[in-house]
Amino acid sequence: MAGFPVYGFLASLPWTALAVAGVLAATFAVAVAQRRHSVMDVAWGPGFVAVAAVSWLLSAGTGDDGRRLLLLLLTGVWGLRLGIHIGWRARGGHEDPRYEAILGGAPGSRNAYALRRVYLPQGMVMFFVSLTAQVGMFATGPLGWAALLGVVLWAVGFVFETVGDWQLAQFKKDPAHKGTVLNTGLWRYTRHPNYFGDAAVWTGLFLIAADSWPGILTVLSPALMIWALAGKTGKRLTEKAMSARPGYKQYVESTSGFIPWPPRRPAGGR
Known part of the structure; x- marks a missing residue:
């Protein structure tokens, strides 16, 4: 891929995956404390912001600065707005019926089941969807x-x-x-x-x-x-x-x- 810093991009992937894991771990801790895993919805948008911010830092000096900044700002505005909106809407509430339907019949520990059925799938989706921003951060063309x-x-x-x-x-x-x-x-x-x-x-x-x-x-x-x-x-x-x-x-x-x-x-x- 002429002009694209393949090794720099590949080296960034463990760090962006760690950003996703960090957001999910913090969200899981809050969810267990509040006894409602629907707080994952609040973390959804900010999770993408965290990935974009890490990619922006790691792509410095390689990707096109205009594209890097544009992807960071647009992802940030979207993700933070969504997180604030859902957080405000869900304040003081109970478990969302969608999550209750998923976790209601959990075999054994409800929290362990939530890790497998909620956090792991959503984390994988978050990482995969954010590849658009991650790759774009390292793209060199104007x-x-x-x-x-x-x-x-x-x-x-x-x-x-x-x-x-x-x-x-x-x-x-x-x-x-x-x-x-x-x-x-x-x-x-x-x-x-x-x-x-x-x-x-x-x-x-x-x-x-x-x-x-x-x-x-x-x-x-x-x-x-x-x-x-x-x-x-x-x-x-x-x-x-x-x-x-x-x-x-x-x-x-x-x-x-x-x-x-x-x-x-x-x-x-x-």
Whole structure:
């Protein structure tokens, strides 16, 4: 790979893996103390920030400074915002039903089971998805049009995720909305503006990395994130939990499942 510091990048991998392990270990300690492993959700975004920060430090003097700084800032803004939002939302709460469903039938120690079923898989995903930023940090080529497109896509995703979360928080503040469905604002155009935003953010980061060889080889990293959000855990589990709410079936029929799109008219509607 001409121009790419292969050995420097490979030498950084144990340190970025250690950053992931450190975040997970600290999160596990807090989870055991609070008796709720859903604190992993709070650490998800900051974990990527920790990896990006370590990669930024280790790529100094090798990768393109503009790309390094851009990846650090964009990953940092996204990850810290997400961590603060989820932490504020979950303050003083109990175990999330999703985690209760996973850990409720734990054979033996619940905490040991959580290490295998929650922390290890999420740590592996965190490391793999963050390879986009890790490789991009060491890429030597200058920023080009793909990186500019990536910044635009990141901004679109960040707006969708941030505004979508804010609109949902405002909706939940009104007791009259309890048990109902949010179908206004961004939620009128996609049932999951926050998940779509997350996917767009990581696709944008990929384009910034892919602007210079060998960043394009990390395409499976954002693909894994999108697959998890749209098909495996995020969208599927959320909709399963929401399915019993009055009006949700009609909401599903009229509103795009992931990519924002004008709402469809209900069957038989005018």
